[in-house]
Amino acid sequence: xxxxxxxxxxxxxxxxxxxxxxxxxxxxxxxxxxxxxxxxxxxxxxxxxxxxxxxxxxxxxxxxxxxxxxxxxxxxxxxxxxxxxxxxxxxxxxxxxxxxxxxxxxxxxxxxxxxxxxxxxxxxxxxxxxxxxxxxxxxxxxxxxxxxxxxxxxxxxxxxxxxxxxxxxxxxxxxxxxxxxxxxxxxxxxxxxxxxxxxxxxxxxxx
Amino acid sequence: xxxxxxxxxxxxxxxxxxxxxxxxxxxxxxxxxxxxxxxxxxxxxxxxxxxxxxxxxxxxxxxxxxxxxxxxxxxxxxxxxxxxxxxxxxxxxxxxxxxxxxxxxxxxxxxxxxxxxxxxxxxxxxxxxxxxxxxxxxxxxxxxxxxxxxxxxxxxxxxxxxxxxxxxxxxxxxxxxxxxxxxxxxxxxxxxxxxxxxxxxxxxxxx
Numbered sequence: 001x002x003x004x005x006x007x008x009x010x011x012x013x014x015x016x017x018x019x020x021x022x023x024x025x026x027x028x029x030x031x032x033x034x035x036x037x038x039x040x041x042x043x044x045x046x047x048x049x050x051x052x053x054x055x056x057x058x059x060x061x062x063x064x065x066x067x068x069x070x071x072x073x074x075x076x077x078x079x080x081x082x083x084x085x086x087x088x089x090x091x092x093x094x095x096x097x098x099x100x101x102x103x104x105x106x107x108x109x110x111x112x113x114x115x116x117x118x119x120x121x122x123x124x125x126x127x128x129x130x131x132x133x134x135x136x137x138x139x140x141x142x143x144x145x146x147x148x149x150x151x152x153x154x155x156x157x158x159x160x161x162x163x164x165x166x167x168x169x170x171x172x173x174x175x176x177x178x179x180x181x182x183x184x185x186x187x188x189x190x191x192x193x194x195x196x197x198x199x200x201x202x203x204x205x206x207x
Numbered sequence: 208x209x210x211x212x213x214x215x216x217x218x219x220x221x222x223x224x225x226x227x228x229x230x231x232x233x234x235x236x237x238x239x240x241x242x243x244x245x246x247x248x249x250x251x252x253x254x255x256x257x258x259x260x261x262x263x264x265x266x267x268x269x270x271x272x273x274x275x276x277x278x279x280x281x282x283x284x285x286x287x288x289x290x291x292x293x294x295x296x297x298x299x300x301x302x303x304x305x306x307x308x309x310x311x312x313x314x315x316x317x318x319x320x321x322x323x324x325x326x327x328x329x330x331x332x333x334x335x336x337x338x339x340x341x342x343x344x345x346x347x348x349x350x351x352x353x354x355x356x357x358x359x360x361x362x363x364x365x366x367x368x369x370x371x372x373x374x375x376x377x378x379x380x381x382x383x384x385x386x387x388x389x390x391x392x393x394x395x396x397x398x399x400x401x402x403x404x405x406x407x408x409x410x411x412x413x414x
Contacts (some may be wrong), residue, residue, distance in 0.1 A: 018256065018263040025265075025344065055224040058232075060267070063306040072330070073300040086283075093280040094301055101269040101310060123279070 028059050029201040030111035032100045032124050033106045033192065036117060036171060037134030038163045039149055041140035042180040042188070043108040046134060050105055053152070057193075057202065062098050064091055065108040072113045079160060092120025099128055112162045114169040132192065133174035138163050138173050140181040229309035235266050237306045239331055240313045240399065243324060243378060244341030245370045246356055247348035249387040249395070253341060253374040254315040257399045261311055264400075264409065267414050269305050271298055272315040286367060294322050299327025306335055311408070319369045321376045339399065340381035345370050347388040 002057055023029055033050065040046050044065055051061045073082050077083040088111050098105035121129040141163065142150040151176075151205040153161035160166040171177075174196050178188040230236055240257065242250040251272055258268045277284075281297055295318050306310035318324050348370065351356040360368035367373040378384075383402050383404040385395040390393040403409050 017258050017268060021262065023260075051224050055228070055232075060309075061224060062304070064304070068304060068307070072303070073297060090280060092296075094304060096279070097269070097271070097275060097301060097304070098308060100275070101305060101308070103266075103308060 005079055019100055019102070024104050026060050028104070028203070030102050030128065031201050032095045032099050032120075033104060033127050033132055034095070034111070034117065034120060034129060035106065035108045035132045035134055036111045036142045036174075037180075038136060038138060038168055039110060039161075040144045040146055041134040041136035042185075043110075045185065046132075046178060046180070046188055046192075047108040048105070048108040049185050050192050053189050054104055054196075059202065060103045061106065062161050063106045064095060064098075069094075069109075084091070084205075085119075088113070088116040089119060091200045092123045095120065096123050098122060104108060104196075109195065110162050110168070112168045114171070115169050116170070130176065130195070131171050131174040132176045132178060133171045134178050134180050135170075136179070136181045136192070208381060209406050213394060221272060221369050226307055226309070233267050233309050235311070235410075237266060237267075237309050237335065238311050238403070238408050239302045239327075240319070240339055241302070241324065241327060241336060242313065242315045242339045242341055243381075244387075245317045245345060245348045245375055246317060246368075247351045247353055248341040248343035249385070249392075250315040250317075250341050252392065253339075253387070253395055253399075254313040257395045258313055258341070259404075260396050260400055267310045268313065268408065269310045270278060270313045271302060271305075276301075276316075292320070292326075295320070295323040296326060297329045302327065303330050306331060311403075317369050317375070318374045319373065324378070337383060337402070338381040339380050339383045340378045341385050341387050342377075343386070343388045 019030070028079060031144060033047070035047050037043050047063050047065065051063055054061045069087075071082075072079060073094065074087050077087050088109065091107055092112075095105045095107050111120075117131065121131070145151060149158060149161065150164065151157045153164040162168050176192060180188060210251040210377065226237070240254070242254050244250050254270050254272065258270055261268050276294075276298060279300065281294050284294050295316065298314055298318075302312045302314050318327075328338070348355060352358055355369065356365060356368065357366045369375050383399060385398060387395060390398075
């Protein structure tokens with residue numbers, strides 16, 4: 001910068017645009033809603049439905065999912081154990097940036113390993129990482145098979161498929177467990193919204 | 208999901224929460240303000256000053272810089288040419304996600320190679336990528352030397368230092384050129400804000 005600013009009549013309000021300023025502006029706290037569960041357990045469907053509901057309530061939201069991550073940021077990664085771990089690490093970092101920017105960031109990835117999810121949890125500030133387990137029996141996920149992937153996995157056309165030929169490590173202490181084979185989408189959405197209200201992410205009166 | 212939702216009395220408003228919905232909500236268009244220039248040319252200072260001004264005007268903003276990228280998402284990368292390229296590629300992808308989320312995302316990295324900046328430009332939708340060249344003579348940058356890096360580079364303590372022992376490829380067609388060795392911070396900030404108004408990112412009357 002020029003050492004002596006030419007115009008002297010502009011005063012800069014001090015203070016950075018920090019996280020607190022964004023939260024105050026937005027009227028809700030930022031968070032990471034980390035959906036995890038088997039393929040077909042309802043992660044994406046629920047993340048989208050929760051996002052719609054939060055957006056309606058004037059929250060700032062954003063979903064990270066395969067569509068905008070696997071074809072973009074993580075297009076250099078495959079499905080080896082190392083690449084899966086790096087995939088989740090980067091998603092955790094980006095979710096944290098969106099959270100820092102003031103959003104409620106929803107992520108919808110199988111994220112089968114406890115250690116990887118724990119890594120993402122530790123990247124976020126205390127209390128900001130909300131693990132949402134879309135709990136659904138393998139049998140029911142396989143019955144739904146929305147993308148025909150289980151069929152291919154059973155036929156041996158996909159290797160290392162989570163639940164069939166690769167492990168899924170269920171969360172032990174998820175903040176929210178959505179039983180998607182027992183409850184409706186609406187019920188699951190309301191369960192998430194209720195959690196956010198009860199834990200001070202949104203204030204009552206925000207309708 | 209349970210095939211038949213239990214509660215029948217909730218109607219879901221159709222339509223995803225898409226980019227258009229966010230823009231309408233926010234009241235301004237999203238963009239990437241990609242600051243590029245030599246170390247000491249004023250990228251970070253100006254990005255922060257522009258962000259303050261935009262935030263004051265109720266825009267949604269976020270800065271990506273060394274502090275939140277090099278220690279997080281890109282902590283696995285060094286300074287080899289390949290790593291520099293991957294560093295910029297990831298930043299471009301994340302900036303695009305923040306832009307997609309509705310923010311005016313400001314990035315403050317030297318980003319010395321034209322091809323890398325072009326890659327980030329191509330990642331963003333047409334018109335959303337605004338290259339901001341903080342133009343400043345090497346002599347002046349070296350005189351400022353806010354982090355003492357030029358001194359170390361001259362002493363041979365830092366190798367491949369941009370401007371000294373590694374190239375900086377000046378933008379040929381930057382949307383905005385800020386002559387930081389001639390104009391004050393305030394003047395540069397107003398130049399960026401004027402660009403955003405003139406190009407329809409913000410509407411007049413947004414004070």
